[in-house]
Amino acid sequence: MRVALNPEQQAAVWHGDGPLLVLAGAGSGKTRVLTTRIARLIEEGLPPSRILAVTFTNKAAEVMRHRISSLVGHQPAGIWAGTFHSICARMLRIEAEHTDRSSAFTIYDESDSERAIKRAMEDADADPRRWSARGIRARISDAKNAMVSPAEYAAAAFDPLSRVTGEVYPAYERLLARCNAYDFDDLLLYAVRLLEDRPEVREHYGGRFAHVLVDEYQDTNHAQYRLVRALASVHGNVCVVGDDDQSIYGWRGADLRNILDFERDFPGTAVVHLEQNYRSTGAILQVANAVIARNRARKEKKLRTERPQGESVVVAALRDERAEAAWTVRKIEQLRVRHALGEIGILYRTNAQSRAYEDALRGADMPYRVVGGIRFYERREVKDVLAYLQLLVNPSDDGAFLRAVGWPRRGVGAVTLERLAAARAAAGGSLLDAAACAAELEGLPVGPARALVSFARDAAALRDLVSVASAADLAEECLRTFGLRAALEAEEDGEERLANVDELVAGMAAFAAEGAGIQAETAGSELERFLQHVSLLSDVDQYDQEEGAVSLMTLHNAKGMEFPVVFIGGVEEGLLPLGRSAETMEALEEERRLFYVGLTRAMDRLHVTHVSRRFRAGSAMPCFPSSFLDDLPEEAIDRRLSAVGGWRSGRWPRPVDSSRPGRGGRSDGFAARSAATRSSFTWRRDPAEVPESGPVYDYSESQEPLELLTGARIVHPRFGAGTVLSVVGDGRAAKARIEFDLEGPKIVLVAHAGLRPAP
DNA sequence: GATCGGTATTTTTTT
């Protein structure tokens, strides 16, 4: 094994038994350390099956397996490598007999879960008008990630929402158990329970895995921490790798304390710091370091690079998102001589931002790939087909039943389903069972009863084939038997949907051909394995970096990647940091880390853009440069100003941030331009400046933020013309009190009102 | 019981 490693990396690779914490800065070669360490263990004779490697995506696990095999010269057969979720799912399948679910369980994604919550709310008599299923789902998810049981939750619930949640939570749990289903959070939760409550299971896995290695440890939540702790309790050989500066999943329950307290939780921990960056130029790193240095909650460190200073980081101010996208594409065209398109990444905060880029790229005939957005497996038609298949594998799955029975239309509507649910409540069993006996149900008209019985009969017949037929054949059979193909053909935009369904079937065939997911330990039908496989796929897992295509993705999805050329768009107050996150320090710092993650993806060239106006939620919003841009070291950046956008003076007006003292504040919500204490820059005319096209609405003239000051004349789409009386709050929360000429005084939410300046 | 059309509500980020 010959790999060039620096002394710190070597220390991590050669560290023997006992806990190891690797604090690895961006681009410091942490994946390399992890794979080399595993390769070393294997070369020393440890069977791969005794290693557990947790990665953040399935893709990362795949890459890791590949690298290990090229290091040791053979496939690391039997190694457990995957995400927390897929590893837990696997464990729950194997150990199904120790749980109250069978190994054919369904995995509910967020939308399945929300539907189930709605049904649980009915069971718990929670008023659906008063409480949103979405909100309750989020609460329950938080509780599960923190490993709070329904009883514990209810006991601590005092405010009204918590009380309702406390009632829905147990009903939801019963419903999931009845459906033989787990939601995403359950996979972690129940796996931990299995390990913590069953000594024989814990000893089995603890003994089996001689080494546990976890990547991206800064993004683990409490349940994941407990899982690591339980597995490591037997041998203590746990190696975690992470960077507190790259923790970006706090909103999903990730707890920074896991990494900050690691040394305390695992006594005798050896710590290795990797601060040598091998990825980025000096300028890029200088900018990134300056940005992250502003965070208070972090372990002090400074990444260094031996690479040359390189090109300055370009900061460009553009007029709107179209100009931003056009500018980006122009730049890419210039860079194309030196860089393959596959070396270029465009990153942004929200998926909605991809649209402008896609339009511009398409217009320029430039190939691109978008990671994320509307996911393939979340498309309506794909989910519909999956529901049928799910029902074959797991007939207890009421969610799948409801989805399947509702499409295509077969004369079974809400009323019939209501009666069916009532019958089931009395008799027990699943909705599918109840449907099979629908003929005996009193008060049910013949039509619906017949439809239900025949549906159940078809499902039972197909179910008999599950153990013998291939997944793809079963899918085809489903499409035919239930008339799905015919229904899609009859739909107006059915062609595309049909194509997606065909792609799904092709995917099943490919899955079988690759033998993917075939694990000696996980028996079960091919269909069963396929379904569990796809429900845990992430966007990134389906992403194949292509030589000839630009990559577009959110900053979150870009974690762990690198590109020679990076563009980060929409670096504006309210978008990055997003929404109200500037209001609390924790949220603001997480947004800053997200920006930092984006900056550190770049190897050679980095571009940051912001605009002065952007369409959001249907209306044009004024935009100001992100406060994150305040900290950029002038000597490492190159400012560009397009003539059709940006701010002409070297001063940036922006909404007053009341949480930051020292800025001039006005009660009306906006800083006067003269009060903005920005330093002056020299703006350069940008060579790639975008020519005007089409009618241009010169925003900077007609609707500067000052226009929203008291006395400004505006036009509201519904209420017509009016005069601004006052403005309270800022960003998305800004509310304006406006005296309308015809309707009198009203308070409107600026973000939603779609106000225009009066002509 | 289905379908259509209106209105209300909504947007982070993802396993």
Place this chain on the structure above:
DNA sequence: AATACCGATC
């Protein structure tokens, strides 16, 4: 802008 939900009509 896009979707979900609700109510009215067929």
